[in-house]
Amino acid sequence: MKNPAIIIENLQKKFEDVTAVDGVSLQIEDGELFGLLGPNGAGKTTIINILCGLIRPTKGSCKVGGYDVQQDIVKVKDLIGVCPQETAVYSYLKGSENVDLFGNLYSMNKQILDARRAMLFETMGLTAEANRQVGKYSGGMKRRLSLIISLIHDPRIAFLDEPTVAMDPQTRHAVWDFIKDLKKKGKTIILTTHYMEEAEELCDRVGIIDHGKLIALDSPKELISRNRVKNLEDVFIKLTGRKIREEV
Amino acid sequence: MKLQRMVALTKKELKKTIRQPAALFMIFLFPVVFVFAFGASFGGLGSGQPVYQIGVVNMDQITPSQSSLLFIDALKDTNILSIQTYDDNQTAQNELSQGRIQAVVIIPATFNQSLESYKTAPNDPSKWTNTSVSLYLDKGSIIATQAIPPIIQQILTAYIGQSQQVLPSPINLKTTSLEVKQTSSLDFLAPGMFTFASIFLIMIVAGSFTEDRENGMMKRIRITPTTPTDFMLSQVLSYLVIALIQAILVFIMVYVMGFRPNVEPSVYVFAFILVLIFSLSNVGFGLITATISKSSSTATGLSFIFVLPQLFLGTFVGASLSSAAQIAGKFVPSYYVTDALTSLFLRGASVTSPVVLLDFAAVSISCVAILAVGILLYGKYYKI
Numbered sequence: 001m002k003n004p005a006i007i008i009e010n011l012q013k014k015f016e017d018v019t020a021v022d023g024v025s026l027q028i029e030d031g032e033l034f035g036l037l038g039p040n041g042a043g044k045t046t047i048i049n050i051l052c053g054l055i056r057p058t059k060g061s062c063k064v065g066g067y068d069v070q071q072d073i074v075k076v077k078d079l080i081g082v083c084p085q086e087t088a089v090y091s092y093l094k095g096s097e098n099v100d101l102f103g104n105l106y107s108m109n110k111q112i113l114d115a116r117r118a119m120l121f122e123t124m125g126l127t128a129e130a131n132r133q134v135g136k137y138s139g140g141m142k143r144r145l146s147l148i149i150s151l152i153h154d155p156r157i158a159f160l161d162e163p164t165v166a167m168d169p170q171t172r173h174a175v176w177d178f179i180k181d182l183k184k185k186g187k188t189i190i191l192t193t194h195y196m197e198e199a200e201e202l203c204d205r206v207g208i209i210d211h212g213k214l215i216a217l218d219s220p221k222e223l224i225s226r227n228r229v230k231n232l233e234d235v236f237i238k239l240t241g242r243k244i245r246e247e248v
Numbered sequence: 249m250k251l252q253r254m255v256a257l258t259k260k261e262l263k264k265t266i267r268q269p270a271a272l273f274m275i276f277l278f279p280v281v282f283v284f285a286f287g288a289s290f291g292g293l294g295s296g297q298p299v300y301q302i303g304v305v306n307m308d309q310i311t312p313s314q315s316s317l318l319f320i321d322a323l324k325d326t327n328i329l330s331i332q333t334y335d336d337n338q339t340a341q342n343e344l345s346q347g348r349i350q351a352v353v354i355i356p357a358t359f360n361q362s363l364e365s366y367k368t369a370p371n372d373p374s375k376w377t378n379t380s381v382s383l384y385l386d387k388g389s390i391i392a393t394q395a396i397p398p399i400i401q402q403i404l405t406a407y408i409g410q411s412q413q414v415l416p417s418p419i420n421l422k423t424t425s426l427e428v429k430q431t432s433s434l435d436f437l438a439p440g441m442f443t444f445a446s447i448f449l450i451m452i453v454a455g456s457f458t459e460d461r462e463n464g465m466m467k468r469i470r471i472t473p474t475t476p477t478d479f480m481l482s483q484v485l486s487y488l489v490i491a492l493i494q495a496i497l498v499f500i501m502v503y504v505m506g507f508r509p510n511v512e513p514s515v516y517v518f519a520f521i522l523v524l525i526f527s528l529s530n531v532g533f534g535l536i537t538a539t540i541s542k543s544s545s546t547a548t549g550l551s552f553i554f555v556l557p558q559l560f561l562g563t564f565v566g567a568s569l570s571s572a573a574q575i576a577g578k579f580v581p582s583y584y585v586t587d588a589l590t591s592l593f594l595r596g597a598s599v600t601s602p603v604v605l606l607d608f609a610a611v612s613i614s615c616v617a618i619l620a621v622g623i624l625l626y627g628k629y630y631k632i
């Protein structure tokens with residue numbers, strides 16, 4: 001791997017007596033679309049939170065875009081865009097106002113901000129809703145808006161934490177197309193999901209996390225082939241003895 | 249620190265206040281409705297000077313005293329006092345206990361003698377015959393205890409002063425009567441109203457921070473390059489703007505209701521600055537509340553830990569409380585704001601007078617300290 005966008009080494013995070021992340025090491029290539037898979041509570045979001053500098057690891061280190069997250073968090077923040085698991089948007093602001101707020105927090109030039117806002121609203125099918133207060137949006141619309149906010153500043157590395165949760169199949173496929181398009185533009189994308197078909201469809205490689213440990217790491221095809229099963233869901237069953245969404 | 253980020257966050261916070269009905273009501277409409285209700289109730293509306301029913305017992309009748317009768321006339325000449333004379337104290341006290349009158353003024357038997365001694369040697373107190381005009385108040389009426397003593401005091405002072413000026417001419421009380429007419433209960437309440445409105449910022453700040461924490465917005469902002477300084481300064485700036493609008497609204501309302509203090513424009517500027525500094529302490533208390541609250545609904549309830557003492561001990565409410573409560577008031581910033589505004593608007597103190605400067609220092613130091621504690625505590629338990 002010549003240009004790793006993300007390097008995680010022996011990462012561990014303990015919350016009192018619970019080990020959320022347990023000795024995870026992996027590298028993600030620049031321009032790669034990487035899937036972190038696992039059931040709820042497996043440790044996926046904790047890894048993302050550490051990579052964004054929101055929480056400190058108990059042990060280990062990680063680099064994002066070549067910068068140590070603990071030492072150069074300011075530089076890391078300029079490189080990344082994060083779509084959090086919860087639909088974090090201001091309901092009393094209009095859709096466009098939410099996006100503008102975050103564009104300004106990234107110190108974007110007004111012309112560039114206007115152009116990217118218009119493009120992203122169009123791509124996500126929200127143009128007609130841009131000037132409505134978000135409180136009147138449906139759940140799926142809020143998720144799409146949350147995705148727009150995370151990408152408004154055109155980040156080099158995007159962390160998309162369960163981006164398609166609560167979306168109808170049609171919207172989900174539209175978001176998949178959007179994510180594929182981001183990859184074509186050379187962005188590094190780390191996608192966490194517990195939808196195995198989503199990972200199969202989108203990801204170059206996947207890492208399967210269970211009880212905080214990385215139990216498998218490869219391309220979806222290779223994992224399916226190596227385990228002689230039909231899909232990633234079966235890979236998870238074979239490796240852990242249970243279904244990935246039992247605990248959802 | 250980036251201006252673009254601060255402006256964006258400040259605009260966001262202001263839109264939040266304007267677009268959320270609960271916040272809008274609490275911050276802006278509540279003070280306006282409150283001032284209107286109090287103003288209307290306590291005589292600040294329309295022609296509405298309150299008329300206080302006062303009983304007068306003139307003990308200075310052994311030798312017919314023109315002075316005491318003139319003093320009674322001076323009381324009658326004010327449009328805000330309705331005077332009824334009684335032959336004896338017992339009857340007047342009975343009327344007072346029945347609530348038919350709100351105060352009893354006892355003119356002592358030595359009233360004329362005292363006044364004459366003053367006239368004879370106005371600059372030599374050792375030659376005066378000292379006496380007291382007794383005032384009994386309806387203890388069941390906050391307004392009576394608050395409003396009547398200064399009115400009577402003012403008339404008495406003016407009466408004695410004018411007697412000195414016009415001697416040996418007949419005593420003329422016209423000017424004094426007009427001056428007294430300008431004083432209504434609203435005047436006594438108004439300084440506390442400015443303070444009162446700002447106190448509810450505590451609830452708004454606490455609710456806003458906990459809500460942003462609950463819905464993940466605080467986390468989302470932390471992921472951006474926004475620094476804690478950008479964030480906190482923008483929040484404080486937003487609340488200063490809100491406090492300024494509040495103060496302007498309250499001022500407009502009390503002005504409409506009849507509050508017309510005869511002071512220099514610089515006093516108004518100083519008063520607004522004082523209220524803005526005071527609002528910093530409310531942001532600080534709001535942050536402390538947000539630190540100890542797990543949810544926005546808890547924050548609303550817990551904010552009363554700070555709202556109530558500020559409200560009861562430091563605003564117009566405090567003046568009618570026990571002496572112990574009034575001493576306790578000295579431990580809350582609102583007390584010093586109300587005291588300074590009262591000195592400026594009602595007592596005619598200048599901005600540079602020691603009492604006002606002392607209040608200003610107390611407000612500034614305590615408010616900045618409370619804000620600092622709030623920021624430090626919040627930053628310690630919930631990263632900004």
